[in-house]
Amino acid sequence: xxxxxxHEGALPHEExxxxxxxxxxxxxxxxxxxxxxxxLKQYGILAIFLGIITLVEFLIIVPEGLQGSAVVIAPLVxxxxxxxxxxxxxxxxxxxxxELLWQIFVAGLVLGLVVAVSLVLLxxxxxxxPRAFSEDRQIHFEHHVEEGHHVEALVVPTPCPVxxxxxxxxxxxxxxxxSPGEALFVGAAACSSCHTISGVAQGVxxxxxxxxxxxxxxxxxxxxxxxxxxxxxxEPDVYAAGTADGLDQDYDGNLMLSTMAGILxxxxxxxxxxxxxxxxxxx
Amino acid sequence: xxxxDTTHAPPEHEAAAHPPxxxxxxxxxxxxxxxxxxxxxxxxxxxFGSLIATYMVYxxxxxxxxxxxxxxxxxxxxxxxxxxLMSSFAMVMAVAAARNGNQKRLxxxxxxxxxxxxxxxxxxxxxxxxxxxxxLRYETNLFSSTFFTLTGFHGAHxxxxxxxxxxxxxxxxxxxxGRPSGLDVDIxxxxxxxxxxxxxxxxxxxxxxxxFDAGPDAGHAAMQGWQWITGIFT
Numbered sequence: 310x311x312x313x314x315x316h317e318g319a320l321p322h323e324e325x326x327x328x329x330x331x332x333x334x335x336x337x338x339x340x341x342x343x344x345x346x347x348x349l350k351q352y353g354i355l356a357i358f359l360g361i362i363t364l365v366e367f368l369i370i371v372p373e374g375l376q377g378s379a380v381v382i383a384p385l386v387x388x389x390x391x392x393x394x395x396x397x398x399x400x401x402x403x404x405x406x407x408e409l410l411w412q413i414f415v416a417g418l419v420l421g422l423v424v425a426v427s428l429v430l431l432x433x434x435x436x437x438x439p440r441a442f443s444e445d446r447q448i449h450f451e452h453h454v455e456e457g458h459h460v461e462a463l464v465v466p467t468p469c470p471v472x473x474x475x476x477x478x479x480x481x482x483x484x485x486x487x488s489p490g491e492a493l494f495v496g497a498a499a500c501s502s503c504h505t506i507s508g509v510a511q512g513v514x515x516x517x518x519x520x521x522x523x524x525x526x527x528x529x530x531x532x533x534x535x536x537x538x539x540x541x542x543x544e545p546d547v548y549a550a551g552t553a554d555g556l557d558q559d560y561d562g563n564l565m566l567s568t569m570a571g572i573l574x575x576x577x578x579x580x581x582x583x584x585x586x587x588x589x590x591x592x
Numbered sequence: 593x594x595x596x597d598t599t600h601a602p603p604e605h606e607a608a609a610h611p612p613x614x615x616x617x618x619x620x621x622x623x624x625x626x627x628x629x630x631x632x633x634x635x636x637x638x639x640f641g642s643l644i645a646t647y648m649v650y651x652x653x654x655x656x657x658x659x660x661x662x663x664x665x666x667x668x669x670x671x672x673x674x675x676x677l678m679s680s681f682a683m684v685m686a687v688a689a690a691r692n693g694n695q696k697r698l699x700x701x702x703x704x705x706x707x708x709x710x711x712x713x714x715x716x717x718x719x720x721x722x723x724x725x726x727x728l729r730y731e732t733n734l735f736s737s738t739f740f741t742l743t744g745f746h747g748a749h750x751x752x753x754x755x756x757x758x759x760x761x762x763x764x765x766x767x768x769x770g771r772p773s774g775l776d777v778d779i780x781x782x783x784x785x786x787x788x789x790x791x792x793x794x795x796x797x798x799x800x801x802x803x804f805d806a807g808p809d810a811g812h813a814a815m816q817g818w819q820w821i822t823g824i825f826t
Contacts, residue, residue: 346688346691347684348688349685349688352681352685353681355681356677356678356680360674360678363670363674364670366670366795366796366800367666367667367670367800369800370666370800370804377801377803377804377805377806381800381801385796385800385801386796386801388796389792389793389795389796392789392792393789393793396785396788396789396792397789399684400680400681400683400684400781400785400788401781401785401786402684402687402778407620407621407622409622409627410622410626410627413627413630413631413634414630414633414637417633417634417635417637417638420637420638421637421638421639421641421642422637422641424638424642424645425642425644425645425648426645427645428645428646428648428649429645429648429649570655570656571655
């Protein structure tokens with residue numbers, strides 16, 4: 310109000326007039342001296358205007374066809390930007406303040422926007438498929454388990470939350486797969502996101518399934534290999550190999566359960582049969 | 593220094609007659625408290641920007657329900673958005689009353705602002721509780737944790753603002769001699785309006801656009817929109 314003391318002394322009339330009634334048109338669109346204020350009329354008009362915009366925003370998404378559609382994003386964003394700047398300019402009075410305050414606020418706003426957009430681009434957009442992202446960044450390493458025995462493997466980083474890493478289901482299965490079960494394993498069922506099978510899959514989160522076809526026959530007394538594998542797919546929490554013999558230090562039961570729970574509903578009985586058959590074949 | 597003070601300093605009673613806000617001469621001509629509030633609001637943009645970005649990054653990444661479409665109630669939130677918007681209107685009228693030195697109107701508008709703000713918090717408590725009852729807890733999925741973090745911090749801002757406004761109202765009602773000053777109310781108003789503009793963004797992104805996301809495929813439309821935009825430039 311008194312940020313420009315010379316003003317008050319030199320032009321008392323103009324200052325006074327502006328206070329009494331800046332005029333609705335001049336208040337919203339005109340150039341007005343620093344420190345002008347609106348009254349019930351100006352702020353009331355703005356409140357009604359903002360209320361109408363909110364109503365319009367709501368009406369835009371009332372038709373069911375438009376709910377969640379890409380078409381409404383631009384109009385909704387534009388309307389909210391209008392509301393945003395109306396509140397900032399008039400309710401927060403920034404139109405009538407020293408320009409330094411604009412600069413400070415806009416600087417923060419732009420930085421905030423840059424942070425938000427960068428994060429979204431970094432984690433949400435520049436990631437054609439999570440699988441491609443991982444495979445581009447896989448690290449080759451050699452590991453000597455014991456004297457004379459040599460293991461080579463690839464560590465595949467998981468750049469995103471488990472479940473988001475499910476690769477897109479290949480249409481008609483991958484040409485390279487030797488059986489429908491293997492196609493499912495590396496494709497639609499996404500088992501390969503977490504499990505390793507030499508020459509087929511390089512997942513590092515779940516236990517390796519190398520030789521599971523023969524190993525599973527002896528895991529639980531009284532279970533056939535097929536029973537064991539089927540149960541491990543359908544009810545992964547009944548028996549977890551890693552916990553029993555302490556092989557897997559990083560075993561995370563909740564992670565496994567939630568991941569498997571996300572995958573299972575998408576699989577038909579035939580899919581499960583094909584997977585079991587494929588895993589049994591791994592000797 | 594000593595003579596300057598004795599010759600030019602106004603007598604004690606004259607200095608006391610001026611409210612402190614008018615005495616303050618700063619190099620920018622802007623009151624320091626007001627400048628500081630704007631700096632804080634500028635930095636708060638970064639805080640909410642990051643939380644909003646986190647929500648957008650994890651949008652459509654949940655692998656278990658409930659998903660937004662199962663649980664978000666857009667009509668009710670439209671009403672609560674309107675309530676918060678009107679509280680901003682009441683706040684700006686309180687600021688105008690404080691500037692005009694109308695203590696009675698100031699108290700009235702402040703009380704009106706508090707009622708509307710508390711109404712908004714009431715809607716949020718109702719919503720959070722409904723989500724909890726329907727099985728959406730903080731740790732349920734990526735949607736719930738990012739949603740509760742973002743809207744929870746916003747709700748905390750509103751609650752803090754309410755506390756501030758209650759204090760101002762008590763001061764205004766008890767002490768009619770020029771306190772709180774126009775500046776005191778103005779600064780509280782800036783904070784309050786900022787909370788409103790943050791909600792404008794949240795309402796659009798989380799409710800109007802993101803509120804219909806169903807299942808793990810959600811956010812696909814946004815992706816298509818994005819690809820459409822980038823397609824124009826390539």
